[in-house]
Amino acid sequence: MTTLAATGVFRYSWLLLAFPVFGAAVLLLGGRRTNKWGHVLGVLMSLASLVYGLIAFFALLGQSGAARSQDLHMYSWIPVNGFQANIGLLIDPLSISFVLLITGVGSLILIYAVAYMAHDTDRRRFFGYLNLFIASMLLLVLSDNYLGLYVGWEGVGLASYLLIGFWQFKQSAAVAAKKAFVVNRVGDAGLTLAIMLMFAEFGTFNFTGVFDSAKSGGSGVATALGLLLLLGACGKSAQVPLQSWLLDAMEGPTPVSALIHAATMVTAGVYLIVRSNPIFNDAPTAQLAVTVVGAVTLLFGAIIGCAKDDIKKALAGSTMSQIGYMTLAAGLGPAGYVFAIAHLLAHGFFKAGLFLGAGSVLHGMDDEVNMRRYGGLRKLLPITFVTFGLGYLAIIGIPPFSGFFTKDSIIDAAWEKGGTSGWILAACAIIGAGITAFYMSRVMLMTYFGPKRWEENGVIGGAGAHPPFTEAERHIPHPHESPLLMTVPMILLAVGSVAAGWFLIVNYRFADFLAPVVGLPPDQHGIWTWPGIIALILAVFGVGIAWAMYGRVPVLATAPRGSVLTRAARADLYGDAFNESVLMRPGQWLTRLSVYFDSRGVDGLVNGLAATIGGTSGRMRKLQTGFVRSYALSMLIGAVLLLAGLLVVRL
Amino acid sequence: MSPAHYVFLAVILFVIGAVGVLVRRNAILVFMSIELMLNACNLAFVAFARMHGNLDGQVVAFFVMVVAAAEVVVGLAILMAIYRARKSASVDDANLLKY
C-alpha cells in the first residue's frame, strides 16, 4: 500500500474532524445556554463536514492511480523511542466512501432529529452526543493507523452508550446502554490484542507499515491477527457471538437507532475487516471464520426478526442480518470486499430510511412500538408509507432497487467461491433472502395494511421520553403525517434506497473505484445470475407467505403463544439466556466466592490474628494476680531457670 | 566436717527460707524467712572462710549481720506503720496491681 503525503485540498482534511468536534465541545460544554440554537449548530457542523467531504471526494476523483491515497500527518501523539504513535488521516476511496455515508446520512438524520426531538428538553445534549459520534466515526474511518482507528472505535462506543441511555431516567434504557458497552468491550479486547500483536510483530501501527510487513510475515501471525480483528468486528457490528446488545439498543431515540445502529457504527466492523484486507488475504482460516460468522449471523438475525412485534426490534434484527451479509462478503476475499462495501452503503440508505419511517410512525402513534397495535396507516401517513415501502422493496431485493444489486452480488460471490463452503454460504444467503422478505413483509402488512387496530384497542406508548399509559387509560392516538423536517430526509433517503445499488454495481463503477484499496473481484459476473434468480424467487415466496399469514388473516391484538421456533425467536434465540448462564452467573459466583474468601479468609486471617492476640493477652493478663507472693514465686522460678541455664553451660 | 557439708546445710536452710517467703501470708513471718535466708548465707561464708584459710568470709558474715539488723529495724518499722493504717499484716492485702 503506498500513500502520498497530502497536498492541496487534502491538507485541510482535519476540518472533517474539526467541525463535529467543535460542535460537540460547544454543545456539551456550553450547557443550557446553548439550548436555543444547539440543534442548529449540530446540523450545521455535520453539513460542513459533508461539504468538505464532497470537495475531498471530487478532488480525489481528480487524482489518479497512487495519488488516490492521500495521507495527512496531523501530529505526533506519543513520540517515544521505539513506539511511535501518530494521529494522521488517510483519504482514499474506502475512507472517502465512508465519510460521505457518515456525513450524508448523518446530516439527514440530524435534520430529522431536529423535528423528532422537538419536544425533548434535552435536545441540545442529544445533538452534542451525535456530533461526538460523528467526530469519532470519522476518526475511525479516516485514521491512517490502527491506534487512531482504535481511538475512534472507543469514541463511537462511548457515543453509543451515551445515546442508548439518553433517557437516563428509564431503567430499561440505562440497562441497555450498559449491556451495549459491556458486550462491545469484549470485542474491543480482541481489537486491542490485535493491535498489540501488530506492534509486537511488525513494530508499527501504520496501515502501510502493517500491510507491508504482513506480506512478509508468516500466516500464523496473520491468522491470529485476523481472528482477533474478527472478534473486534463482532463486538461492534453485533455479529454472533456478541450480538445480544443490538436489539436492546433500540431503547435509544429513533434517530440514534437509525444513524448508529443501522447505518454507521455497526458497519465499523465491516470497515475494519475490509481495511485490513492484506492481513486477511494471507489468512484463509481467518477468512473462513469471517464467512461462517457472517452466515450464522445472517440467519440468526433473520429468524429473530420474524418473531418481534416491536417494529424497531424487528428492524434491528434485520440490521443484524444484513451486516451478516456484509461480513459474509468481506470474508470472501477480494471477490467480496467491493460488494460488502457496496451493500454497506446501500444498506445505509435504505435501513436509515426504514428506521426514520418507523420513527415517523412512532411519532404519529404516540411512541407505541408494538405493531399489533398498528394497522392501516398507509392512508394516514402517506409519505412515510411510500418511503418506507421503497426501503422495503430495496431490502428484500426486488429489482431495480438497491438491495437487488448489492445482495445478489454477495450471493454470487459466495457461489463463485466454490467448494463445499461456497455452496453452503450461498445457500445460507439465499435462504436468508427469503426470510428477509418474509419478515419485512410482515412488518409492512402489520403496520400499514389491514384494519386500524388502534382505534378499538388504543395504544400504550412508552418508547419515548414519556412514561407509558396505564392499561386503564389506553390512549387512542391521532396518527398524522410528520412535519417537513422529518419527511424531507426520508424522501432523500428513499432516493438512495432506489438508486444506490444500481449506481454502484452497474458497470463496476464502485469496483473500479475501490480497486486500489481492496483489489478487483476476480470473476466479473452479470446482473442476472442463477443464484440471484433463485433468491428473487424465494423472496417472492416469502412475501407470499407473509401475506397469507398477516395479510389475509387478521392480526391478533395480543401475540399468540406460537411454535417452539417462534418462542425461541422472541427470546432472541436464547442469546441472552446463554450469555447469562455461561458468563454472567459464573461471574457472579466468582465474585461471591471472592467476597466470601476475602471476608472469611483474608479478613478472617487478620481478625483471627487480632482475636488470637487479644485472647492470648487476656489469658496472660491473669498472671498478674496482684499478689506479692505470686511475683516472688515468679522471681524464684526465674532465678532457678537462670541457674539451670548457667549450670548447663558451665558443666 | 569438711566445709562442703556446711555449705550443703546452708543451701538447704536457704531453700527453706525461700519457700517460707512464698508460702506465709503474715508479713512478719515473711521477714523471718528472709532472716533465715541471711543466716544460711552467713553459714556459707564462714564455711568458705575456713576453706580458704583466711578470715575474709567471717568479716563478710559480720557485715551481713550488721546490715540484716539495720534492715530488720527499718522493715519492722514500716510494717508497724502499715498495720496502724490497715489493721492487717497480711501480705495478700496489697493486690491493687491485679489485672
Next chain:
Amino acid sequence: MHSLILANGGAGGTNLDPLFDEAFFWILAVLAVSAALAMILVRQAVHCALMLAVVMLCLAVMYAMQGAPFLAFVQVIVYTGAVLMLFLFVVMLIGVSSAESLKETIRGQRLWASLAGIGLAVLLVVGIGHAAIGSAAPTTSANNTDNLTGLAQLIFTTYVFPFEVTSALLITAALGAMVLAHRERSAPKPTQREVARRKIESGQVQPEPPPGVYALHNAVDLPAMLPDGSTTDRSVSTAIEQRDVQLGRHPQDTEALDLSVEERIDAELQLEAARLGRVTTSEPEPGPQTDEGTDHE
C-alpha cells in the same frame, strides 16, 4: 574430711575431736533443718519466732565449731538476742493472737513454691558438688593470731571503708525507724482540763482497775471487781480474753457476780478439770477476803 589439721584456734577448725565434730554437726544440722521447717509450717507467729531462735542458736554453735568464736557470740547476742527479740516485740504489738489460717488462697502457690524450692536446692547442690570445695586449709604461721585479733585487723585495714559505710547505714536505719514509727498528732494534745472533762463525761473517772486480786493460777485472766461487786471485763487484756475463747473458756464462766468465793473456786476447778479430762476435788484455798470495794476518786 578426716584430714583436719588442728591448729590452735583461728582458722582450720576447732580443737574438737573428729568424732565429736561429726556428731555435733549431724545433730545440729538435723535440729536446724527441722526447726527451719517448723518455722515455715506452724500457725502461731510466736512459735515461728521461737523456731527461728533455735535455728540461730544452732548456727552459732556451728560457727564456733568452724573456728569463728567471735561470730558465734555476735550471732547469739546481736542476732538472736536483739534482732529476734525485735521481731517478738513487733509480733506482740501487731497481733500475737491473729492466727493465720493455713489455707492457701492463691491457687497452685504451694505446689509451685515447693517445686521451685526443690529445683533450686537440686541445682545448687549439683553446682556446689561440681565445684572443688577443698578441705579446710591450714593457717600459715605468719598469720598465727587468734580469731578476734585477726578479725579486727581485717576490719580496720582492708575493710575499713565498708565498716564506715555500714556504720552510716546503722545510723540511717535508726533514724528511719524513728521517722516511720512516729505518729503525728492529728488533734492538738488535750490539756489537763480537757482530760478531766472527758473523764467525767464518760463516767469512767478513775483508772481501770487492774486484773483481779484473787490469784488462782493466773490473776491476769480474772476480771477485776468494781466497788459495787460487779466485775469489769475491761480489766482483762483482750489478748488473754481471746486466748480464753480459743481454749473454750468463756468470760462469763468466770463471772463472779453472784457467786461466793468457794463457788467461784469450785467453778474454776471444775472447768479446769473438764479441760484436763479428769475429775478432781476442790480444795478450798484461803484467800484474802474481798472488800466491799474501795471507792476511788
